[in-house]
Amino acid sequence: MTGMIRNLVPTFTAAAILAAGSLIHPFGNIDSRAVKGPILRGAGIDAETLGLFQRACQNCHSFNTELPLYGRIAPMSWLIARDVRQARLHMNLSLWQENLAEDRIMLLSEIGSAVKNGDMPVQRYLLLHPEARLSDQEREQIYQWTRAERKRLKSAPSHSGAERRQDRPLRPRGSVTSPSFLSIHFK
Numbered sequence: 001m002t003g004m005i006r007n008l009v010p011t012f013t014a015a016a017i018l019a020a021g022s023l024i025h026p027f028g029n030i031d032s033r034a035v036k037g038p039i040l041r042g043a044g045i046d047a048e049t050l051g052l053f054q055r056a057c058q059n060c061h062s063f064n065t066e067l068p069l070y071g072r073i074a075p076m077s078w079l080i081a082r083d084v085r086q087a088r089l090h091m092n093l094s095l096w097q098e099n100l101a102e103d104r105i106m107l108l109s110e111i112g113s114a115v116k117n118g119d120m121p122v123q124r125y126l127l128l129h130p131e132a133r134l135s136d137q138e139r140e141q142i143y144q145w146t147r148a149e150r151k152r153l154k155s156a157p158s159h160s161g162a163e164r165r166q167d168r169p170l171r172p173r174g175s176v177t178s179p180s181f182l183s184i185h186f187k
Contacts, residue, residue, distance in 0.1 A: 035094075036064050042097035043104075044152050049145045053093065056121050056132040060087035063094040068128070083125075101153045108153075112146035115139050 039053060039062045058064045060083060071080045091107055099107065114120040116139055121132045134142070 039093035040096045061093050105150050108146040108150045112143045116143040
């Protein structure tokens with residue numbers, strides 16, 4: 001009996017270490033400061049196109065991230081946290097209205113190109129989230145909206161070169177190893 005207990009101790013120790021390790025997130029909790037809410041505020045977008053963004057984009061590119069069960073267990077939680085942080089750093093649809101018109105115009109160009117070319121949503125995401133897959137017609141709908149929204153923003157009276165402050169970069173372009181990314185996410 002004592003030998004059997006002695007044999008189980010390493011197994012229980014390993015299980016406890018794995019359980020504790022699943023609670024440790026090197027990239028932090030992805031929703032720690034996030035406030036869920038509407039995306040693309042201030043954009044001239046119809047309800048149908050907005051629905052496409054909500055279905056295919058917001059889970060990574062906004063504060064409206066819904067984690068599946070496997071997204072709460074290491075090491076998958078680490079990978080998801082890293083991917084979501086990178087996606088939000090590149091473009092956060094929850095903060096759309098906070099971007100200058102010039103920034104939104106650039107983002108719209110990137111969105112239109114990435115969606116039309118099939119680069120977004122990324123394939124590894126679609127493997128576990130087939131509902132985010134966009135048909136050719138839906139891709140074209142998003143592309144046409146990005147073109148119309150860029151045109152609307154360019155013709156708006158507030159769109160001028162004077163709007164940009166010289167000390168403000170176009171938008172954050174840090175990688176996960178850049179000092180700016182580390183200072184934002186590991187305080």
